[in-house]
Amino acid sequence: MSEIILNSPHGTARFEPTCGRLSFLRLAPRAEGLLHTAPWVFEDRTLDLPLVEQGLAGDFFCAPFGASSHAPLHGWTANSAWRVRPSTGALTARLKRQVQGARITKTLAFASAPALIQTHIIEDGSGPLPVAHHPMVRAAGRTWLSFSPKAYAATLPDPLELGRNWLAPGQKAPLDGLLDRNGAPAALDAYPDVPKVEEFVVLVEADPEGLGWTAVLREGRDDMILVLKNTANLPATMLWISNGGRDAPPWDGRHVGVLGIEDGHPPLAHGDLMPPGRAALSLGGQLTTHHALLHLPRPKGWTHVNDITLADDTLRVEGPLGASPLSLPLSAAALGL
Numbered sequence: 001m002s003e004i005i006l007n008s009p010h011g012t013a014r015f016e017p018t019c020g021r022l023s024f025l026r027l028a029p030r031a032e033g034l035l036h037t038a039p040w041v042f043e044d045r046t047l048d049l050p051l052v053e054q055g056l057a058g059d060f061f062c063a064p065f066g067a068s069s070h071a072p073l074h075g076w077t078a079n080s081a082w083r084v085r086p087s088t089g090a091l092t093a094r095l096k097r098q099v100q101g102a103r104i105t106k107t108l109a110f111a112s113a114p115a116l117i118q119t120h121i122i123e124d125g126s127g128p129l130p131v132a133h134h135p136m137v138r139a140a141g142r143t144w145l146s147f148s149p150k151a152y153a154a155t156l157p158d159p160l161e162l163g164r165n166w167l168a169p170g171q172k173a174p175l176d177g178l179l180d181r182n183g184a185p186a187a188l189d190a191y192p193d194v195p196k197v198e199e200f201v202v203l204v205e206a207d208p209e210g211l212g213w214t215a216v217l218r219e220g221r222d223d224m225i226l227v228l229k230n231t232a233n234l235p236a237t238m239l240w241i242s243n244g245g246r247d248a249p250p251w252d253g254r255h256v257g258v259l260g261i262e263d264g265h266p267p268l269a270h271g272d273l274m275p276p277g278r279a280a281l282s283l284g285g286q287l288t289t290h291h292a293l294l295h296l297p298r299p300k301g302w303t304h305v306n307d308i309t310l311a312d313d314t315l316r317v318e319g320p321l322g323a324s325p326l327s328l329p330l331s332a333a334a335l336g337l
Contacts, residue, residue, distance in 0.1 A: 006091045008110035017082045019051050022059040027114040027295040034295045036136040040250035052078040059135035066267020101125040113328040115294045125283035132264025133291050139257040141220025143191040146305040148213045149206040154273040161198040164245035198245030202238050202273050205231040215305035226294040229263045230336045233289045235278045238262040290336040
């Protein structure tokens with residue numbers, strides 16, 4: 001089945017049932033697409049890569065997340081077919097195969113705000129299952145980052161690409177206490193201006209059951225990207241910083257300025273980076289994850305977001321001290337809050 005297009009006054013989304021990929025997303029009032037597509041996707045070449053990397057683009061739900069002995073990279077949800085169900089005002093799809101005995105159903109729906117809500121229902125199955133969303137965006141000029149309160153940040157014990165890490169490996173520290181590979185302080189308040197980098201850092205939510213968020217403000221596009229989630233089943237935000245740090249084909253050092261905002265759990269091999277009991281979903285019964293993407297004009301002068309709250313079906317975004325906050329209509333129920 002070819003792409004399924006979901007249209008709304010609030011935007012357009014394209015879904016690829018062959019691999020569960022959200023390949024394109026445009027949210028009003030912005031006129032351009034939000035998500036990144038890797039350069040080799042447009043090339044006519046045979047690639048010895050998992051399906052999800054052959055067409056690396058947009059966002060995809062990973063279950064299980066990471067390498068696994070019983071699933072390809074980023075899981076069957078990003079590498080096998082979905083069956084799309086008829087639906088009104090939304091797109092609903094069921095993964096054709098099971099994951100550890102679990103049935104997985106996806107719903108995409110536009111909210112009253114310029115937001116796309118993704119919901120995944122995971123039924124039955126057994127064992128621990130790390131899951132994650134994988135939206136990718138591009139840095140554009142100075143690109144500032146803000147986050148909901150985090151308990152700590154952690155880096156992998158071994159770099160993704162030897163010698164191409166930005167941060168020192170094996171750290172677990174407050175967000176403002178990280179060190180780069182040379183031992184100097186490293187700030188996560190902006191996309192790093194460091195070439196030839198391939199980095200992965202895990203940010204663990206301070207609130208185990210509430211609203212988690214990431215804000216990306218891009219000077220070059222004069223826009224603001226918000227990624228929202230319910231932290232109950234997506235307890236970490238993993239940042240994948242891919243800035244020319246992979247030389248092997250088809251990366252060829254040209255995958256630059258990319259930021260993956262991967263909400264969920266780190267791969268099971270790195271479950272020790274998480275607090276006890278939060279390393280993965282425990283399958284059995286019914287579990288639900290909630291996730292939202294928003295794309296807005298950047299308010300004049302904003303370089304960071306101080307706080308985001310959701311109450312009385314109003315999303316309130318607070319910027320720099322003294323700036324007027326933004327208020328947007330968004331149902332708390334859409335994020336399971």
